[in-house]
Amino acid sequence: MDNFNIIESIKKSRSGISMSLSSDLAHQQTWMQKIGLTLVGIGLLIMLLAFVGVSIPASIGLASALSLMGIGGVLYSRDQYAGRPIGIKNNGNTFAGISSRGAIAWIFTIVITGFYVLLYWYPSVLGLGKDGAANVGLIALFDPLSYFFKGKPASEWFVYGTLYTLAILVMGVKFIAKYRHNKYQIIRTLSVMFFQLGFAFLIPEILSGLRSPDAAYFGLDMKNLWPLNYYFFHDWHFSAMLEGGNLGMFMLFLGIFGILVATPVLTYFYGKRWYCSWVCGCGGLAETAGDPFRHLSDKSMRAWKIERWMIHGVLVFVILMTAMTIYMRFTGSSRILFIDAYQLQSWYGFLIGAAFSGVIGVGFYPIMGSRVWCRFGCPMAAILGLLQRGFSRFRITTNGAQCISCGNCSTYCEMGIDVRAYAQRGQNIVRASCVGCGVCSAVCPRGVLRLENGPTEDRKAVHVRRDMVDILDPDLY
Template sequence: MALENNMALTGQPPKSLNTKQKIGVVIGMVGLLILLLATFNVELFSNGLVLTIALSALMIGIIVFSKGAYDHKLEGIKNDGVWFKSISSRGVLGWVAGVALTGFYIILYFYADLLGLGQGVDGANTGLIRLFDPLSYLLSGNPASQWFVYGVLYTIAILGFGIKFLMKYKHNKYEQLRTVSVMFFQTAFAFLIPELMARLNSDTFSLPYNDLKNMWPLNYYAFDQWRVDQFINAETIGIFFLVLSVAMVFLVSPWLTYKYGKRWYCSWVCGCGGLAETAGDSFRHLSSKKLSAWKIERWLIHTVLVFSVIMTTAVIHSYLGTDTSKYWLTKSNFLISVGTFLTGIFALTMIYKRQELGKHARYGAIGFLIVIASLFVMHYTGTTERIFFFKAGAMRSAYGLYIGSIFSGVVGTGFYPILGNRVWCRFGCPMAAILGFQQRMFSKFRITTNGGQCISCGNCSTYCEMGIDVRAYAQKGENIVRSSCVGCGVCSAVCPRGVLKLENDSLKGRINPNDILLGNDVDLMTLVNQK
């Protein structure tokens, strides 16, 4: 019997893949090989059958690999050994995966012709995109595009790695429910329903592609003129979706965030978060916990939010009229409404939440003043064609290119194996910034801690994908109320002592930097009775 020399509770990590995992890898590679051959225009046989085999191989490969990894493991913490694997410790395989993902996104966004988009006779698809034509015709009645290919692969990734996540956290009901939720919303609301709705379109009726769970500002083109015009032209159903878009931003989202925190969207509904939590789970520990990273995160994500607010306001302003006898919502009325709304939010926050903001209040004031100043400039320089002396279409295209494509797609997903799975959510998502503000200021959500039980193992901080030093809060018994927290609950799932608990309670006493629970320093029963 071999002598175990290390003191680790989990023992040494496996030195190689077991037989079942190797079989899973081989099956998955068959699926990838088929897709690669199709990219180079290698014809096998029926596209529909080949696509079915390829996608099935990818799904089956992930599932078989996952069963090999977790079938015979006891329930409990499953993140042991991640720093010993090349793919998840910024090793050679990690960098190869990062380069491959980044390269795929660059080709998808900017060089779709290399994938065969419209490269055949009379504009027909060839290559990889042609392989997806049968499925696209089945769902929407249209030939495939690079975005359809992306949507299919995106959904397969969330479903396959979602099953892997379910096996990994089989001991935790919260993680199971959350994962099933993101799998459902991606498959139904983001993929199947919009594709099936495309069948409603005809020569006289056109409804734009509409991801039912995607809202402004994450959906940065939500109120572009072409999109609004299509909604209006689609009459009843189009008006419904347009009103729903507005209601989601100003009514539904704030209420749900007040009740449950930003986790209702970021960890239960959002497609970006869904991919991060499933396909990106193996890289969650790579998120930087440095103070410098936190400072960059706050400045960058709120800068994107301010830019998003200004750009959306400017685009709507550019296509509104000025004649009050013809339009009830004119350019001036719109800017006044936006300024009044933002001033009201800023005033209420300063009056009721200034102490909680502390020194960060002045940063919020700077952002507010930038937006208000931009509204004034917009009023005096904006026309139907130009915003801030620039072409309106060019500015929106630039925003879509740099924020929507490069940051969200190429960097946000391609850098999973290098910077962690929530790069976009931490540093660039304006939706996360808005929900984070609401969560920090006006939500009932918090993660409570029991400092007397904490053994400072560090699992919670290590596996926090948002870069929060959870252990620092747990050691003091301080509630965790952070705008960046997405409520994924993994910190609680990997805690060996049950120190952390996700709760929705009253706003009173939610932030408790002075009431710390260290052993017997305070009367715990007194605090419990005060609840």
């Protein structure tokens, strides 16, 4: 068979394996994938029609839209990876418009950021009924599900929570199919799917439906961990806990225990991954729906410098705001010099709580990678990072002698860490920003990287490659 025929026969075979990094097989979809994409498209179309005001019977419309998108996504993922070799797929990453900052990526970014802007500031455009009026449009489409859970019409946050959970579940299945050779990835992904579905969606929705107003209030937000829950100490929230009966006291205890005990202890034993890659909803979305964009994180030194200034700047902001809030509670005065506590709270809510974590954090996945918020803005990640760097048993060990410098690890590190530079020197990776996703290790073809918890002594060790001593600056060691 001549070369042309070999290539043609590989193209025709669905399970054909190309060793080329630039194989055009990446752009060939099976019939099943085309059907899957069609189902997803129809599901989105139903939502679009509802959004523009076309009258659709809500129960049938919502059930069809959600199930079509779910089934379509799973069908697509199944054929994307089933029957293909396990391990990392570089195929098409630098060609596909959506994952290489092409036109589709920009359109996607505009649509998602636009959706967030409507959600936060103009929910009536999405159809939220004002002053007791009935919902219309997209939000009315979700009314039947909302009535099912809590006996009242949907809010914009119910719509958001449902779509967010669906995205994590469907893209979680895709992620598991992709990394099915790696037990750590499978368990970690099941964990974020479980926490999103149970603790971030079902339990709060069911609590909100209970008759007790306390349950309804605390059901609104189970994520009671300061500083992620930046309003934990705000007057209205703190008073609600104090006056909220047994459930209120439980939430207060849980919050204080989480801040003072669970966070430092778990981070000491496991690093920040126990939260950022196993539990957190933002991390859950980044790891599943954000997976196709993880290689877009900026690996430059400049980005690392900006990252440290920004994330610690947000941490200082939230500490200052919280200190002012507590001061205000004890003294009754809302001002220190020219700083007004209420103003600080509203700036933080607007700039960090809404614009950064939502609009930029998710909307910019296709341009800046999937962990923009976690890397540059999350105050919880900042605290966990400081603990991880200074007081933790977690590190990624590197067997430098095995490294072939392929760069897969650095490419797919969503936090922009140049993992290869550590691997080449045989140096343990102890970085505040590492969320312990383990993808660097999963994509390494030589088994160089291991996520480990061990003794705190010597955790930043360098195991020098003998053959590199001459060419690298010995002072580095």
